[in-house]
Every structure is written in structure tokens, then in C-alpha cells.
Amino acid sequence: MRCPLVAGNWKMNLDRTRGSQLVAGIRAGLDSLGVCERVEVLVCPPAVYLYPIAEALKGTPIRLGAQDLYHEPNGAFTGEISAAMIAETGARYVIIGHSERRHTIGHLEDDRAINLKVRAARAAKLTPILCVGETLPERSAGLTLDVLTFQITAGLVGVSVVTGADLVVAYEPVWAIGTGQNATPQQAQEAHGHLRSRLHELVGPAADEVRILYGGSVKPDNAEAVMRQPDVDGGLIGGASLKADAFVGIVQAALAKVV
Numbered sequence: 001m002r003c004p005l006v007a008g009n010w011k012m013n014l015d016r017t018r019g020s021q022l023v024a025g026i027r028a029g030l031d032s033l034g035v036c037e038r039v040e041v042l043v044c045p046p047a048v049y050l051y052p053i054a055e056a057l058k059g060t061p062i063r064l065g066a067q068d069l070y071h072e073p074n075g076a077f078t079g080e081i082s083a084a085m086i087a088e089t090g091a092r093y094v095i096i097g098h099s100e101r102r103h104t105i106g107h108l109e110d111d112r113a114i115n116l117k118v119r120a121a122r123a124a125k126l127t128p129i130l131c132v133g134e135t136l137p138e139r140s141a142g143l144t145l146d147v148l149t150f151q152i153t154a155g156l157v158g159v160s161v162v163t164g165a166d167l168v169v170a171y172e173p174v175w176a177i178g179t180g181q182n183a184t185p186q187q188a189q190e191a192h193g194h195l196r197s198r199l200h201e202l203v204g205p206a207a208d209e210v211r212i213l214y215g216g217s218v219k220p221d222n223a224e225a226v227m228r229q230p231d232v233d234g235g236l237i238g239g240a241s242l243k244a245d246a247f248v249g250i251v252q253a254a255l256a257k258v259v
């Protein structure tokens with residue numbers, strides 16, 4: 001049985017004080033649910049807040065992750081942050097290839113850059129959360145599963161996955177992120193089942209241990225239906241991760257999967 005993972009992607013939001021307050025609120029909510037061993041909970045603040053949020057997380061079961069990294073270990077890469085720097089903060093996860101980095105920000109990351117980042121994360125013993133997902137034109141053209149096959153295959157070139165701690169995948173249809181329009185549970189399961197099959201081909205039996213998260217406008221009221229799908233192992237949550245009660249409500253929906 002895969003332990004569900006609910007990960008909050010804070011994106012470029014909050015500040016040091018409000019981030020710490022959010023952690024306190026999540027902690028209080030999790031204490032009242034008693035979930036700590038049955039659902040893994042992760043927060044991914046902006047990089048400048050990794051250290052203070054690591055402090056705020058001390059003594060809690062909540063884990064820390066980063067939102068991106070640069071694949072080189074060090075050097076003249078102004079503004080970038082290496083995997084080892086992230087690991088030094090106490091973070092254990094890093095989001096890689098988020099759709100905003102693939103499609104919106106700066107020079108737009110391609111699958112080759114994303115693969116290098118996955119490899120760098122693994123070399124620093126971080127667990128990469130590799131994001132994949134189709135755009136609306138790709139879905140309308142019937143290309144969803146082809147896009148997912150391409151992105152998962154390209155993202156994992158040269159990456160060995162032996163246990164579930166080596167990789168998390170997030171299926172995030174681009175048209176569902178921050179739009180309030182989420183995939184139906186059936187659409188999510190079709191994509192997740194497809195990704196699980198491709199993972200079997202790519203990494204072998206460890207595919208059954210890899211968590212595949214759904215992301216895209218997940219809220220407490222729609223979380224349980226999607227989480228109940230057999231190949232959905234939790235969520236990558238954007239907007240709803242910025243409010244303690246909404247985020248804890250989604251953790252509660254993930255808990256329903258394992259009780």
C-alpha cells in the first residue's frame with residue numbers, strides 16, 4: 001500500500017511570518033485529525049523561506065520541499081540554487097518541471113532540462129516530484145496519453161528508480177492548474193493508470209511503490225473523489241495549500257483513501 005502524499009506548492013506567495021503561521025495552522029489541523037503516519041504531508045515554500053520554514057516544521061511530521069533547482073552543482077549561474085543547497089536546508093523533496101516552468105516562466109523549460117534536474121535531485125538524495133501534463137489543445141487533439149508517455153520517458157532518462165523514495169510523479173493537466181476546472185476522477189485515473197504502466201516499462205517493479213499525485217484545482221470538496229481512484233496517491237496542491245483549513249481538508253480526503 002502506497003502512503004498518500006499531500007504536497008502544498010506555495011509558489012511565489014506568503015512571507016516568512018505568514019508561512020510560519022500557515023505551518024502552525026496545518027500542524028494544529030493534523031493533530032486533530034491524527035493522520036501523521038497514514039498520510040505524508042509536505043510544504044514547498046519559496047526558496048528564501050526554506051530555512052525559516054524548516055525551523056517552523058521542527059517537531060512536526062510535516063516535510064519540507066523546494067519548488068525548483070538548477071542541475072549544476074555550483075558555478076557561475078547567477079540566481080540559481082543547486083540540489084545540495086536545497087538538501088542542506090533540510091528539504092527532502094523538490095518539484096521539477098512544474099507546468100508554470102514548462103509553459104509560463106522565463107525561458108520555458110524543456111524535457112532535456114527537466115531530466116537534468118531530476119538527475120541532480122537524485123544525486124543529492126532529494127526525491128524529485130516530476131510534473132507532467134497535457135495542455136488543452138493537446139487534450140482536444142486526443143494527444144494526452146502520448147504527451148504523458150513522452151514527458152515521463154524523457155524526464156527519467158538515465159534515472160534509476162529502485163524504491164518509492166526515489167521518485168514521485170505529479171499528473172497536472174495544464175488546463176486545470178489555477179483555473180478552477182479540474183479533471184474528472186475518471187480522466188485522472190486514465191492518466192494515472194497510463195503513467196503507472198509506462199513507469200513499469202521504464203523502472204520495473206518499483207513502479208508500484210512510486211506515488212503519482214494529481215494536481216489541478218484540488219479543493220476539499222472535490223479531493224475525495226479523485227483521491228479514491230486506485231492510481232491516485234495524493235495531491236499536489238497550489239491555491240488551496242495557502243489556507244490551513246483547506247489544505248488540512250484535502251489531507252483528510254487523502255486519509256479516507258487509507259482508512
Ligand code: PEP
Pocket residue numbers: 009172176177178179180215216217218236237238239240
Ligand atoms: C499547482 O500549482 O501545482 C496546482 C495544482 O495549482 P492549483 O491547485 O492552484 O490548481
